[in-house]
Amino acid sequence: MGHNIKMHTKGLDFFYGDFQALENISIEFIENRVTALIGPSGCGKSTYLRCLNRMNDLIPGIRVNGLAMLEQEDIYESSVDVVSLRRRVGMVFQKPNPFPKTIFENIAYGLRVNGLKDKAKITTIVEKSLKQAAIWDEVKERLNESALGLSGGQQQRLCIARALAVDPEVLLMDEPASALDPIATQKIEELISFLSSQLTIIIVTHNMQQAARVSDKTAFFYMGKLIEMNDTDTLFTRPELKQTEDYITGRFG
Amino acid sequence: MKNRRKTVQKIWFLLLRLAALLNGAALLLIVYFILSRGFTAISWEFLTKAPENSMTEGGILPCIAGTIGLCLVTIMAALPIGIASAIYLNEYSGKGKIVRIIRLGINNLAGVPSIVFGLFGLAFFCIVLDMGVSLAAGGLTLAIMTLPVIIGASEEALKTVPDTYREASLAMGATQWQTIRKIVLPAAFPGILTGSILGISRAAGETAPIMYTGAVFFTPNLPDSIFDEVMALPYHIYVLATAGTNIEATRHLQYGTALVLIVLVFGMNLTAIILRSKMRKKLRI
Numbered sequence A: 001m002g003h004n005i006k007m008h009t010k011g012l013d014f015f016y017g018d019f020q021a022l023e024n025i026s027i028e029f030i031e032n033r034v035t036a037l038i039g040p041s042g043c044g045k046s047t048y049l050r051c052l053n054r055m056n057d058l059i060p061g062i063r064v065n066g067l068a069m070l071e072q073e074d075i076y077e078s079s080v081d082v083v084s085l086r087r088r089v090g091m092v093f094q095k096p097n098p099f100p101k102t103i104f105e106n107i108a109y110g111l112r113v114n115g116l117k118d119k120a121k122i123t124t125i126v127e128k129s130l131k132q133a134a135i136w137d138e139v140k141e142r143l144n145e146s147a148l149g150l151s152g153g154q155q156q157r158l159c160i161a162r163a164l165a166v167d168p169e170v171l172l173m174d175e176p177a178s179a180l181d182p183i184a185t186q187k188i189e190e191l192i193s194f195l196s197s198q199l200t201i202i203i204v205t206h207n208m209q210q211a212a213r214v215s216d217k218t219a220f221f222y223m224g225k226l227i228e229m230n231d232t233d234t235l236f237t238r239p240e241l242k243q244t245e246d247y248i249t250g251r252f253g
Numbered sequence B: 001m002k003n004r005r006k007t008v009q010k011i012w013f014l015l016l017r018l019a020a021l022l023n024g025a026a027l028l029l030i031v032y033f034i035l036s037r038g039f040t041a042i043s044w045e046f047l048t049k050a051p052e053n054s055m056t057e058g059g060i061l062p063c064i065a066g067t068i069g070l071c072l073v074t075i076m077a078a079l080p081i082g083i084a085s086a087i088y089l090n091e092y093s094g095k096g097k098i099v100r101i102i103r104l105g106i107n108n109l110a111g112v113p114s115i116v117f118g119l120f121g122l123a124f125f126c127i128v129l130d131m132g133v134s135l136a137a138g139g140l141t142l143a144i145m146t147l148p149v150i151i152g153a154s155e156e157a158l159k160t161v162p163d164t165y166r167e168a169s170l171a172m173g174a175t176q177w178q179t180i181r182k183i184v185l186p187a188a189f190p191g192i193l194t195g196s197i198l199g200i201s202r203a204a205g206e207t208a209p210i211m212y213t214g215a216v217f218f219t220p221n222l223p224d225s226i227f228d229e230v231m232a233l234p235y236h237i238y239v240l241a242t243a244g245t246n247i248e249a250t251r252h253l254q255y256g257t258a259l260v261l262i263v264l265v266f267g268m269n270l271t272a273i274i275l276r277s278k279m280r281k282k283l284r285i
Helices: A045-051 A082-088 A103-113 A119-132 A136-142 A152-165 A182-195 A208-214 A232-237 A242-248 B002-041 B044-048 B061-092 B097-111 B114-128 B135-159 B163-171 B176-204 B233-242 B248-284
Strands: A005-016 A019-030 A034-038 A062-070 A089-092 A170-174 A200-204 A217-222 A225-231
Touching (some): A019 A034, A019 A045, A019 A200, A019 A217, A019 A225, A034 A045, A045 A170, A082 A089, A089 B163, A103 B176, A119 A136, A119 A152, A136 A152, A152 A170, A152 A182, A182 A200, A208 A232, A225 A232, B002 B248, B061 B135, B061 B176, B163 B176, B233 B248
Parallel strands (some): A034 A217, A089 A170, A170 A200
Antiparallel strands (some): A005 A019
């Protein structure tokens, strides 16, 4: 089994106006693996994640240097269609954010905006996505009810299903369980492990145990820099740098 | 010491409550005043007939029709332009120099006295665009006056739509327009509608903007084209109370007309509230 590089950045710098939030970040993300980004608040890990689907473009006054590649394509090239990039690189946010629509429409939305009109096909994909996100059994009887009536954990799995519906190649997850209780968190983690055989996942998390449980690779960020990156097992058991060890053992952060 | 602080608090609390009560009292007083004096004028005939005998008898149907017609023209002109402007300003524009100038313009438009709108409408719509005194000219004048209110209400409503909705939509490959059209607007629509109806109900009661542009002293006919001149409720009250043939003898007609106008405006506001709560329910459940 080959270790294809699905995405990578090389010497990526990121600026909010004059403030440099990321400095010289080079990471390779292996296809169909989970990579966790950890580090204290404000270390730049979420900013970095949002560089990978150009979500940061929404903020005025930002600037990016260096290379960010999806397979062979430079995603900051001026010829790149941001809309189709975001279709290929999906995202799940920190707080569950279902649309104020029915459960069915939440999933169907992504298909419709991407041009799918065939109703039977939409129904099929909605069901498939909900099953993929392990929430089908809980919602199949109430597809036409508002998504806002679901619990927080269910809403977040719905959001994952929504992201999966448009068949992304990479899924970015920005602290997807930080607003959830332990049981809902466990379900999300099981889901991540399950999904990792189908697509490349990059997850930002504050929870070190979570990173250790769900990821294959872990990258430790501090003050806008990549301090250390390694196989998750190695990084958590035998970190090379003192700084990494201090953070993962809870001595700071 | 402790007691004194409590007393001070009590006094202030009482004053604040009185200030708030004053609003309700003012409204009740106006309604009671108009109702008690205008009620006797209200009859089926009053609502369905044109004025007769030099406007000392008969009804006010042309005024009711005229005011409703003016409102419709206002809605059709101001709603699309106002909502479109609000979407541009809130969703697309950023914060450049031109945008600042546009905003300054809108804010100042809101401060222009209504009589100035009336004179502008006369000069521009009636004369330059050759619409004459008509429903169209009057409605468009009211529309310009109402635009800042609609833009303001729509922008407020758009701001209440969480950015997380926009992000989620963009993150699955929707364009910005798709996001606005299918996610942002539906979520903001109840607020946009309510604010807009409140603005238009305000315009329905205006006299100054229409007295040169759309409303006339007397016409027994109902409008059958937007280029017809019309009677209108607020202007009719003004005319009867200041320039009628027999001001004292038509007092009850003046109050009756005022009552009809108030009911019309309250009706619109009530519609706005009902529509909003219905749509909010539909969004949530």
